Amino acid sequence: MxxxxxxxxxxxxxxxAEFRDQVGRRLSGALxxxxxxxxxxMNGVYLQLHAYMLRIAIPYGTLNSDQLRRxxxxxxxxxxxxxxxxxxxxxxxxxxxxxxxxxxxxxxAEVGVHGIQTSGNCIRNVTTDQWAxxxxxxxxxxxxWAEILxxxxxxxxxxxxLPRKFKIAITAAPQDxxxxxxxxxGLRLHRNEAGELGFEVLVGGGLGRTPxxxxxxxxxxxxxxxxxxxxxxxxxxxxxxxRDNIYKARIKILVHEIGAEEFSRAVEAEWxxxxxxxxxxxxxxxxxxxxxxxxxxxxxLTDNPPELxxxxxxxxxxxxxxxxxxxxxxxxxxxxxxxxxxxxAPPGDATADQMEVVADLADRYGFREIRVGHEQNLxxxxxAQKDLPALWAALxxxxxxxxxxxxxxxxxxxxxxxxxxxxxxxxIPVAQEIAKRFADLxxxxxxxxxxxxxxxxxxxxGHHHVGHIGILGVEKxxxxxxxxxxxxxxxxxxQLGTLLGPAVSYEQVPDLxxxxxxxxxxxxAGPQELFIDTVARLGVEPFKERVYAAH
Amino acid sequence: xxxxxxxxxxxxxxxxxxxxxxxxGAVVWRTAAGGWSAELADAAVVTSAEAAIALLAGAxxxxxxxxxxxxxxxxxxxxxxxxxxxxxxxxxxxGPTFExxx
Ligand code: SF4
Numbered sequence: 001m002x003x004x005x006x007x008x009x010x011x012x013x014x015x016x017a018e019f020r021d022q023v024g025r026r027l028s029g030a031l032x033x034x035x036x037x038x039x040x041x042m043n044g045v046y047l048q049l050h051a052y053m054l055r056i057a058i059p060y061g062t063l064n065s066d067q068l069r070r071x072x073x074x075x076x077x078x079x080x081x082x083x084x085x086x087x088x089x090x091x092x093x094x095x096x097x098x099x100x101x102x103x104x105x106x107x108x109a110e111v112g113v114h115g116i117q118t119s120g121n122c123i124r125n126v127t128t129d130q131w132a133x134x135x136x137x138x139x140x141x142x143x144x145w146a147e148i149l150x151x152x153x154x155x156x157x158x159x160x161x162l163p164r165k166f167k168i169a170i171t172a173a174p175q176d177x178x179x180x181x182x183x184x185x186g187l188r189l190h191r192n193e194a195g196e197l198g199f200e201v202l203v204g205g206g207l208g209r210t211p212x213x214x215x216x217x218x219x220x221x222x223x224x225x226x227x228x229x230x231x232x233x234x235x236x237x238x239x240x241x242x243r244d245n246i247y248k249a250r251i252k253i254l255v256h257e258i259g260a261e262e263f264s265r266a267v268e269a270e271w272x273x274x275x276x277x278x279x280x281x282x283x284x285x286x287x288x289x290x291x292x293x294x295x296x297x298x299x300x301l302t303d304n305p306p307e308l309x310x311x312x313x314x315x316x317x318x319x320x321x322x323x324x325x326x327x328x329x330x331x332x333x334x335x336x337x338x339x340x341x342x343x344x345a346p347p348g349d350a351t352a353d354q355m356e357v358v359a360d361l362a363d364r365y366g367f368r369e370i371r372v373g374h375e376q377n378l379x380x381x382x383x384a385q386k387d388l389p390a391l392w393a394a395l396x397x398x399x400x401x402x403x404x405x406x407x408x409x410x411x412x413x414x415x416x417x418x419x420x421x422x423x424x425x426x427x428i429p430v431a432q433e434i435a436k437r438f439a440d441l442x443x444x445x446x447x448x449x450x451x452x453x454x455x456x457x458x459x460x461x462g463h464h465h466v467g468h469i470g471i472l473g474v475e476k477x478x479x480x481x482x483x484x485x486x487x488x489x490x491x492x493x494x495q496l497g498t499l500l501g502p503a504v505s506y507e508q509v510p511d512l513x514x515x516x517x518x519x520x521x522x523x524x525a526g527p528q529e530l531f532i533d534t535v536a537r538l539g540v541e542p543f544k545e546r547v548y549a550a551h
Numbered sequence: 552x553x554x555x556x557x558x559x560x561x562x563x564x565x566x567x568x569x570x571x572x573x574x575x576g577a578v579v580w581r582t583a584a585g586g587w588s589a590e591l592a593d594a595a596v597v598t599s600a601e602a603a604i605a606l607l608a609g610a611x612x613x614x615x616x617x618x619x620x621x622x623x624x625x626x627x628x629x630x631x632x633x634x635x636x637x638x639x640x641x642x643x644x645x646g647p648t649f650e651x652x653x
Contacts, residue, residue: 050643051575081652082651082652351652419647428647429648
């Protein structure tokens with residue numbers, strides 16, 4: 001865990017006091033809505049269909065148990081008893097009242113969390129691998145670099161009014177769980193031939209109306225040069241990015257329009273001028289940040305302890321273990337994913353009770369640490385294998401042990417038309433219905449890894465372009481319709497999905513998805529060929545023929 | 552004077568003016584008396600663009616009670632009952648279309 005200092009705490013307290021004053025002035029009429037709206041957005045407060053929504057940043061997806069417990073408190077005291085974890089590793093409260101927002105924010109600030117920079121045209125919450133620091137084969141803990149970026153970008157005056165919002169993601173493992181290729185800047189930590197730590201820098205990825213996979217602008221950036229290089233990127237963007245058209249204002253459009261090479265040249269020229277300046281990090285600066293991450297005091301344990309071996313005689317435990325438990329870099333330990341996708345429930349939602357259960361279990365078995373993944377699940381990154389049976393029993397009792405991680409029912413879905421003022425169509429009920437169709441565990445296990453991502457509009461908060469099956473809600477004559485894409489992926493081989501065919505109605509979606517899956521089961525080369533690989537091998541045509549013939 | 556985009560407003564049936572209450576964001580409708588109500592049944596229903604623009608202009612004069620006012624379609628039942636005119640408005644009236652976590 002990262003330990004905040006007095007400066008962070010004092011700053012947050014001041015910020016809450018400031019917002020309390022702004023809300024007071026708004027309620028009294030001293031501030032108009034036009035004046036107030038940018039102020040509330042800077043604190044993560046949106047107005048949705050039925051209520052205000054408060055979005056809280058979870059820096060690089062890492063929470064301690066006190067923070068999660070406080071979120072449970074806020075959910076229960078100021079909201080309707082639940083929260084929604086997002087694809088940006090944030091949490092959203094959907095029913096907060098404006099006049100109670102300052103109180104809720106004060107409660108959150110006490111444990112060091114806030115909604116600053118979760119909205120607006122600034123550098124947003126830097127996201128990373130939810131297994132950071134725990135997974136084997138990492139080049140470094142990416143959160144250290146995310147924290148460096150967080151400190152650098154928080155309230156940076158030059159980057160508070162960018163042409164558009166700006167999202168950075170970092171991964172340090174061979175397998176990309178942070179979807180870095182679909183971010184404005186994607187950073188992949190690795191070592192060069194000399195063994196030095198550095199970043200591969202990708203720029204111009206993103207989803208939304210005009211989706212792109214990020215383009216390589218620098219294969220190796222020495223790690224200590226991260227800030228000056230990011231500053232150079234931001235300056236080029238600030239200078240050349242379009243402000244005349246909101247749909248063309250993201251950096252991806254600039255990179256696309258001038259080309260990655262030209263963009264890279266402009267960045268390098270800017271960087272030359274500043275790389276030896278104030279932003280060059282010394283070893284001491286990096287060590288100081290590194291030193292503020294406290295790592296668990298792992299006991300010397302061995303893999304497969306007797307408690308685990310015994311539990312593996314229980315078939316239900318075996319199923320969960322095979323699905324939700326992952327290899328840890330320290331022997332005798334494990335990474336545990338907690339599915340927030342129980343079949344039939346809104347994806348990514350957790351009740352206050354569930355948050356408290358997870359917080360308690362993190363205290364008991366997980367060194368007080370919880371992570372949020374962009375797939376809208378939680379994770380306990382550091383669990384002793386001998387504790388897995390007890391952990392599972394407690395999760396199971398709280399409805400948090402659905403063994404469907406990476407299965408077809410582990411769906412990413414944005415809030416859609418049930419909450420969002422920008423939506424064209426619903427997303428959550430579509431996800432619920434698909435999950436119900438594939439509720440049978442044997443069936444979904446037989447299908448294997450299959451990511452379904454759903455967005456309620458072109459803004460793509462549900463990452464539909466990079467779902468193995470992507471579902472996008474559109475509106476036609478006042479009715480909900482859905483476009484289906486196949487073959488997208490968000491990992492290290494990121495690519496955008498291909499449109500399957502004409503949009504179908506709300507009622508038709510679940511049947512169509514079943515047809516797609518049935519087609520895959522027939523056409524796959526064998527059980528080892530994943531859905532995504534079958535689509536890569538055959539293209540969408542065989543799916544299209546079969547699916548549209550049936551409808 | 553209504554803004555240009557409002558002057559272009561096309562009204563092809565009964566409409567109301569709706570917004571979100573400032574204090575808690577709850578959905579409210581403009582009443583004939585020039586106030587706001589949390590009940591759609593209390594909404595002033597108009598059927599012409601001129602009347603809708605006038606209703607909207609009145610709603611926008613003061614932004615301390617409700618914010619984000621706009622014109623939304625409704626359906627009128629045989630008995631005069633007012634119902635939301637599209638899915639978005641139905642959801643605004645009735646809330647999310649699935650059971651909320653509890
Ligand atoms: S994708 Fe569209 S509907 Fe979904 S949350 Fe984002 S803006 Fe709202």
